[in-house]
């Protein structure tokens with residue numbers, strides 16, 4: 001039907017690429033710490049009919065050469081060598097060398113998994129480079145602890161680093177935002193000495209809490225000094241305090257760094273009800289951060305990450321997807337294959353808990369000033 005609106009009143013609909021295929025869902029479902037989470041996330045997004053507003057794109061596996069742009073050949077050869085072994089033989093001396101342990105076990109097919117997950121993030125980046133999309137989403141990616149030559153923290157490769165290196169082929173300044181409960185150490189390390197990639201991580205910091213890095217005084221090195229920004233928080237922070245702090249810092253970073261493209265890791269393990277039992281967030285705080293980033297009208301890559309309460313992680317990423325496509329969602333979870341996972345309330349909106357907030361007003365105020373001081377040192 002003829003659209004009677006004139007050009008300048010037509011609301012510009014954002015073009016959003018969504019990386020998805022049966023193959024990648026099946027591969028992501030096998031990830032030991034987030035088993036079957038991928039089915040819940042894609043199932044909930046489809047149950048709301050959001051795929052109608054998305055450019056669903058079938059990801060292709062990354063090649064060995066693409067992976068070796070960041071990862072060492074020895075590490076990749078090792079992953080390849082254990083790909084077809086069954087689980088027992090995995091905990092050899094050599095496996096420990098490459099970060100595979102009881103905390104970061106490697107499942108059968110781990111190399112195939114790494115190729116697919118990382119290929120999806122790199123391909124999502126390519127869509128932004130080719131101006132085929134305003135936003136690109138890979139909820140199967142976001143593995144921010146992966147190191148050049150080892151797995152770490154349930155991350156078998158670092159798809160984010162490879163996605164940012166791909167974006168750097170076209171964009172000169174990349175802003176990386178890490179909203180996961182844990183410090184995005186793998187990404188910060190990879191870009192700590194360059195001023196072309198600014199990494200911002202907001203995370204829990206506590207004695208003995210993984211990975212232990214990401215103090216506010218951790219600002220990067222060499223030419224990258226002050227281009228790593230860290231916001232360490234304590235348990236119990238809630239939506240308003242979290243999103244106000246992060247968004248105020250994002251605005252300052254936008255002014256000083258003037259990014260050309262944004263990558264945001266949307267780890268959902270800071271949400272109330274997660275087994276990590278740390279922050280007291282709902283999906284609203286991540287939503288406010290994403291809305292702020294989207295308002296800048298820069299190409300943006302949205303990635304997944306942590307999130308061990310699978311129903312809440314699906315609620316969160318479905319909500320973020322709806323913000324990216326500009327559609328409001330009903331609060332009642334639609335009837336679909338996984339509906340029972342959302343009991344007993346069967347609602348999209350997560351209810352905050354009454355967890356004690358260990359972040360005093362003073363702590364937040366001083367932290368904000370310390371972070372601002374760092375940002376103002378940026379050339």
Ligand SMILES: CN(c1ccc(C(=O)NO)cc1)S(=O)(=O)c1ccc(-c2ccccn2)s1
Nearest residue numbers: 103153154180182210267269275276306307
């Ligand atoms: C390896 N670890 C990580 C690493 C990374 C993450 C993460 O989500 N990073 O974003 C979480 C745990 S760890 O040592 O802290 C843990 C292993 C298992 C943990 C666990 C398992 C069940 C419930 C609570 N915690 S924490």
Ligand SMILES: [Zn+2]
Nearest residue numbers: 180182269306
């Ligand atoms: Zn995490």
